[in-house]
Amino acid sequence: MSAHLFFLLVALLFSIGLVGVISRRNLFVVYMSVELMLSAITLLFATLSQTLNSANASVMSLLTIAIIAAEAALFLAMIIHLYRINRTLDSEQCTSLKQEAL
Amino acid sequence: MSYLLTLIIFTPLFSAIILGLIQAQTRLLRAGAIVSSLITLCLTLLVLYHFDPAGGMQMVTFLPWIESSGMHYYVGVDALSLVILLLITILMPPLYLYMFKERRKGYWYNMMLLQTGVTGAVLSLDLVLFYLFWETMLLPIFIMIGKYGNGMRQYNAMKIVLMTILGSMTMLFSILYIGYVYFETYGHWSFALSDLTTLQFNAETSIWLSAGFLFAFVIKIPLVGFHTWMAPAYGSAPTPAVVILSAIMAKLGIYGIWRFGYGLFENTLTYYAPTIILLALIGLLYYAIRAITEENLRKMFAYSSGSHLSLIALGLFLENQYAWSGSLYFIATHALASAGIFFMIGLTYKHFKTVHISELGGIAQQAPLFTFFFAFFALSIAGLPGTGGFVAELLIIIGAFKYSIYVGVFSALSVLSAMIYIFWMLQRTLFGAPNEECPSYQDLNKRELLIVVPLVILLLITGLAPSLFTPLFEPYVQETLQLITTAVGVHP
């Protein structure tokens, strides 16, 4: 199978994730979109590993999968914590890092 | 002999560190500071004794510092830096004597750090090292004004620091770029002045690079237009800081142009000369006229300082023997005179709790000694014959006439410009009936006499027998001018 299709799939997945991050307000959905983008990149690595015949990219993709797993735990914990504080999962409401007017 | 310079640079800093580590009490701190200043004075006199006027750069120490980036601990002394070095070390003991009763420890530590900063800046021959010291001397000034000053001290401290750092940034950029050009040319890094002088820049690069340096120095001097930090800073700073500001730090701007400007870009500075000469002439009159109606004595002499430094800068850019000798001589004599007058203003403040002319008056009747010294320093700033300032002004005027008659005419106005504000000021502060709101005044005591008398004697000797001092820097001036003329001749 041509590598081009995989690249196309990567681009598609990444774009869906990107649109999700930007357009959705629910933090869970945002999280899932982020994961989607990460997965897209992992797929990219895997594809490149095949096309370039190099083990480096494979190692990289495996590493990314491990990090995604660890990150998922952290992310979910943080979302729950945020929900306890704000009683909402709307990202528009979480603006405590905003620059106050000078 | 080469270790002498290193000792001179770091003695004050190490004294300060040791005194700080043992948590010295005020008395010990005072003793330590005075001893360290006397040690540096003695060492400098030793340097003077071994100095060979015709020997160019000497007592050089060249040690690796950050070898991979071509930065070196590279110090040395020639006539130009020796003059300023002498001034620094001569002025420090009277300065500490002036601070004798000072109980705030920060004063002492700051002044010691300041001495290391200015001495290092004068002696270092590595551009990065110079930059390091150049910034180091700003820090104590910032603290002295911001913490111990008066008036809007924090605003004014911020102003001087921001404006001078703005200049320093452009200089830093130029320094780094020059280092890069050296790397491109020779394949390894170096910031040593003696290496960098071998570089040839194309005209456009040279103009931009020298502008970076000039900007820093012109702010430090300051020439007219770059001067708005000056009066507020002088007005707010405590006396020891003012003395260093006016007597030493302003001169370092001139020094920088001389050492690095003419060292690296001699033909480009000739390109800038007409502009700077014009600015200097404007400054000469602008500051003098501004000073006439100034009520605050510190600010008045800040403007006065600006006016005379413009004259020194003028002499520098005239690029002939008379003007250069005059400028170098003026650096020395103006430092002595302005240190003297700022000491006297400090004493005025100590006794009357004000430096506003309208609140003073009739001091002559109560304190003849004070009056004598005050008037003497004021007149020597105005360039009275018999004091060193006259010799310097005369030389610069002659140099200006050699350059062009028009520049000559305007520079000759300097004999007139200072007179007006100084004499009017003397009239209102010293003479007339005593101001009734002023407390009665005991005349100078022995310690205060000990501060000013050496300065008076030095000013008189420099005025009566300049030939004692001119051989010290004459070969340097001739040699450097020779280099410039050949350089300009080769690359028109």
Next chain:
Amino acid sequence: MLSIIVILPFISALFLGILYLSNPTKKRYKLYTLIGSGVPTVIAFISFGLFFKLFNGAPSLHEDLFNWIAIGDFEIPVAFTLDRLSSIMLVFISGIGALIHIYATGYMRDEEGYGKFFSYFNFFMGAMFLLILANNPIMMFIGWELVGLASYLLIGFYHQDHDNITAANKAFILNRVGDFGFIMGIALLFISLEGTAFTFDAIALNIHNIDLQTLTWIGILLFIGAMGKSAQIPLYVWLPDAMAGPTPVSALIHAATMVTAGVYMVARYSFLYVEIPQVGLFIAYIGAFSALFAAIIATYQSDIKKILAYSTMSQLGYMFIAVGLGAYSSGVFHVFTHAFFKALLFMGAGAVIIALHHEQNIFKMGGLKKQLPLVYVTMFVATLAISGIAPFAGFFSKDAILASAFASEHYLIWGIGSFTAFLTAFYMFRLLFTVFIAPASSENKLHSLPKSMTWPLVVLAIGSATAGFLGRNEAYGGENWMGHFLALPDMVIHLSHKSEYLLGGLNMLLGLSGMFLAYKMFAIKSEAPQERHFFNRLVINKFYVDTLYTRIFVQPLLLLSHLIANVIDPKLFDGIITTLSQGYLLVGRQFSRLQSGKVRLYAIQILVGISLMSYYMLFKLGVLG
């Protein structure tokens, strides 16, 4: 010997100064007197000795002390030369100076700052000797400045009064205006002659190497210095105010010696001025108008010292007529005779002032002839001398000047000079008659005069009566010894004896008629001038020149200073800088809006940023292609 003459007064000034400052309140009358007046006396004797050496035909004396400075071609030695010109100056300055010092021991006796006064006074003597004995322009300039400083210090001697200090400042600053020209002249001279030695002798030898235009400028610039120092139009306004100082100061500095330095300077540079007669003519006209102008003002003044001050200015005008027209030795001759009678007039006036407890208005005096006979007689002699009545000193010197003006065919100058001679006699006798002959306006109990104040008057009276014989023309039976001795490049006068007698007679006649008019108007009954009509008011207010100068120079300068302080500095220069920093803050505030805290917005920013970077890398840098 020469260096002793110059240095000794400085040393004694320093010594007196330190002594005084060590304990300002302590009276050390005897010590101060001994040193203060002893040193000038010793120097006077030394000077006489040296003068007689030259008188007997010895060549000029040179003395080289040390090299003052040597930078390239700028080699200036501290060296002194006593040639014939400076020996004449030296002998009368040291002589009259010593007399005035002795006089001052009486005049200043009760003053608090007695020691300080003599310190300044000796300092002045040293500076004046430096001025006249210097063998190069730079040393001369230093002396020139230092006499100005001494003058400043002494005018402001009574420093409790602001008016005195204002007068002192005015004197110094106007002198500096002159020096502004002077130093430019010197610098230009040096630059034009660069490469040759810079002493008067060497300059005289090389003067032909300078082109005429430069030489003209140098001549004018140097003369600007003389205008300031010698109180000529337009820089004269300081001299009348300078009378605020103690009277011995007025006698020594502002009459006999310092103010004549300008004339001496022109005579010293005579080798230069003979090359540029058109500048000389300009000088002569300035002199003539100053002479007339001052004489007119003097006729309406009522302060005894101010009258004498204007008369000094007027006489200085004569001297400049002479040196301007090239009659250098006549000019110096008038300097010489003038020193005697003008010092005497001031000292007499001082005696009157002391006797009347510091009264200076002549219309409050009167009838002092009986009470102060010695002062009266000596001042009479001096008045005769200044009015140009033969055979007193002023006649010969003034006649020589007017004769040369006549002979050079500048009849306007000659006419002004002659008319001024008439005015001089008039206002001087007006003073004399009002003070000594006119009935007293009020009875005064007179303060007694010490001996030290009276016998110098006698010495000077003898001098005023006889000094003129040194320069008698052939027409008057002399051989113009002064002219031959000085040997300056004078212009040659072709006048027959007959016309000389005619001119001399005319002068006598003018002098006598002035005297007669004054007698008519003031001897019987004298009254102060009133501001009656326009001319009157104009003259009494000194032609409003002071007001004019304040309007033209002082006020605009202050205005400019305020403008800089309140507008240009804070609004323009600081304005630019604060605008920059404010702008920086403003931009920062705008950018801070991007940090909204909204995650989705951040994501868009990241997207846009990455997109732009990718675009740049792909299409501009061509990373892949």
